[in-house]
Amino acid sequence: MIGLTVLIAIPLYYVVISTFKTQADMSASPFGLPAEWRLENYATLLMSGSIWQSFLNTLIVTVISVFLQVVVGSMAAYGMILRNSRLTAAIGAIMLIAFCIPMQATLIPLYQMEARLGLVNSLTGLIIIYLGGAIFSYFLIVGYMRKLPMELLEAARIDGAGPWRIYLSIVLPLIRPILTTVIVFQTLATWNDFVWPNLLLSSSDRRTVVLQVYNAMGQFTTDWPQFMTVTVVALIPVFIFYVVCQRWIVAGLVAGSVKG
Template sequence: MTNARANSLSRRIVRSIVVLVLAVVCALPLYYVIISSFKTSVDMTRHPFALPEKWMFANYGQAIADGSIWTAFLNTIVVTVFAVILQVAIGSLAAYAMVLKRNWLTVGMGAVLTLAFCIPVQSTLLPLYKMEGAVGIVDSLPGLIALYAADSAFCYYLIVGYMRKLPFELFEAARVDGASPWRIYWQIVLPLIRPILATVIVFQTLAVWNDFLRPSVFISTQEKRTVVLQVYNAVNGYSTNWPLFMAITCIALTPVVVFFLFCQRWIVSGLVAGAVKG
């Protein structure tokens, strides 16, 4: 018994050391970005990982001086909010239809959606650009939001597995009471799948906020840039002023880091709840 306890303690110590080392490795780039944003270019070159000799808060003042970063924040918020609402609505409705009426047609559509989830985004950029160009919504926020509708396949993929574990007797009882399919979805299904909806919303919010590929291809006007494009533009405009670039990066990272820290408990809890439900 004593040997077993000693072995268990040794395993915990080794596991803790490994986790601590991995945490330090993951945190090191963030530490470098933060401290570099308060340095001069000379100090950043000479002492890359040391604390600043003189804290340069002027880098942040210069980063927000022209106001373009706030416009980029507003654009990103608008795109993220409407895109995530669209993705969750389409994904949850598609999952509901697949579960409510299971036949050869819904099974085939489910297979198509799963296949769509496996298609790389890069391979669809050219046809999507032509399609949006034909209707005149290239270089617009509504056009960018419409692009993210394709990510509804990921939402469907997560939600349908959770929804299949719901007790089907609830649907039958609601039908007997005269509830319409829409009422069943709105008043019964949505409250029951809130854990997985929260998980999907967190995943998709982070994905849309941090996306660079689609905005870089479809957005060219400066006033319509997202935060990620604004950071990329800082590299082009201030390629020799790395402390300024780090300051802009910190400003861009702050909202999404706060959002993730606030919502991270729903990521695992929603997935685990879906795995053990029923």
């Protein structure tokens, strides 16, 4: 564990410590402490409107995408366990095949579809692409739902509750641990994604945070302290989110693994 911690800590230390340096300081002593602790890099970045716009774009895309992924994935899982038939089995097989196809194989077809619909260079088009992550949500949720006591659902049905009432009042509260896990995983994946924003978004006012980090590198020269500062600022929300939610991640992963 110590070795693994050191392996992870060294690059993180280098990134963080570089944000307090000038370009000359980084060249003279890459891993050394700065001769003078400077906050100019953070001040310059935070005074720029582009970073705040990038945060807003990323927040909009992440919140809407994850919400839709969880809703669609949980509803699909609920429909799958509610009625077993050849149709649902066939649909499950199709989703399994789709889940196994690597993302790289679908980049060009999906881009062409978005271009024909006029969704390229828009946050709406990016959200629609991320909606495909509902398949991952479905596979996590359906395995958890199969462990639910079907007698409880049958009792609610006998009492006159319809499918929607059972879903909203019984199923969703019971699967809250796995829903939390899915939300955390999908939030981190969506927030940190680079491929789709880089492929679909071209306007500077629609960039996500990860694209903002990428565009901090110049074509011929790069202000490395400023680049490291953008990287740290982009990591802070993800770090805080993970620290706050880590206990729910563990709870969701182990929930249902032990009976009794």
